[in-house]
Amino acid sequence: MRDRFPLLMVGGVLLLAVLGAFILQGARRGAFADRLSTFRSEPDGARALFLLLQEARLNVSRSQSDLTVIEPNRNLVLLGVTFAWEKGADKPAFDGSDAGVPADEAEEDEDEKARGHQAVRSPRVSHDESEKLLEHVRNGATLVYAPASFRDNPLLDTLDVRLVKADARLDVRTLVPAQPSRYTRGVEQVEAKVKAFLDLPPGTVPLLVDEQLGEPVMALIPWGQGRIILLGAPDLATNKALGVADNAQLWLSLATAATDGATLAFDEFHHGFTGDRSMGEFAARYGLQFAFAQLMVGVALWAMALRRFGRPRAPKEELRLGSTDALFATSRLYREGRHHAHAAASIARQLASEMAVRAGVSGKSTPAEIGAALEVRGRKALARSLLDVARAAAQTNSEDAVRDVARLAALARKQLHQPRGTHA
16 A cells, blocks of 8 residues: 555645735735725725824724714714615706716716725615714714715715815815814825715814815714714825825724714625624635635545555455465464364363353363263253363374364354354
8 A cells, every 4th residue: 555645745735825815915905805895905095094093092983883873972984885775765966067077978987996895795875874974973962074975965865065076187185174174184285086966054164175266175073972084085094195194184083083082983784794704704715615615625635545544554365365374374383283182182181161151150260071061051962162172182093183173163162153052
């Protein structure tokens, strides 16, 4: 039987290579996480923003549960998430005339093409979640919201805010504080590509405006006892924009004011990250459970092929031939040494020990004692056979006599294993 250990080693090396490839691919969250996710390290991700606020020792976290139940004393940041309309509600038609876009142009958001693979698992904020979110803000919480699209959504419809799509020909815009506020403390100007300008209702407070056009881009909307900070330039939160102008200072001031003694939680549930990121869920997300299953199947097949661990056993044919050779060698030793009496005595002694078990006496008892016990049990024929073998063994002096003793012992053993009542 060939040794399969080298094959096992080759299979193990290949498995480690596959696992390493999966882990390295999974570590590339830049191409995996959704756009504006704090797990995404690509230029359009928000990982740098989250790390910046952590380094500033602000109380920030990631929320990986839906918004139907929001923990108290928690303010939320929603970057690039989409709100779903209530079933049966009429979606307002987009009118792009303000931006010089034909009204009959297909409503296609070019940013959808740039979203990561996790975007397919990114749910919209449901109508129930939206109601719970507004109730949470009404009770005194703060919400920072950067819409993913320039189109209206049900949350903005509730706030009576309309988004005016920025002209696609406008590149990076310079934004300045509309007035001094703690949300823009230390900020002289910020630079980012504007998605949409804000058409605000009365009572709102503009925070950032376009330096040339004067249109508001960020505003504070009071809502009950809380407040909503609306941002029409979600690119301000991206990794590529954080190091430009006073963009980082804007987020430090905004996060400091928005935290306000509570935890500022970045929503990741609607970027496709749900629950705690345990090792099991991390492995399942990148398909490592299939690699582990393949490993188990390979080990099972290998174990079934070997049937045992350790050195290979000799084939049964070799064992049988070896036993036969040993028997012939032993018999020749007896013949050449003329140990006829010893051989016959060994046959009789082995038969006596087997019958002693049936008679219920010690195996060291004499044939006469064993025969007497057998007669008491009603096995007179067995007793006679045993005594005949014992007498023949005592008188053995030739090879033919040994053969006769073996024949008598075989007959006696045959009677021993016959059911009671089939012999005299």
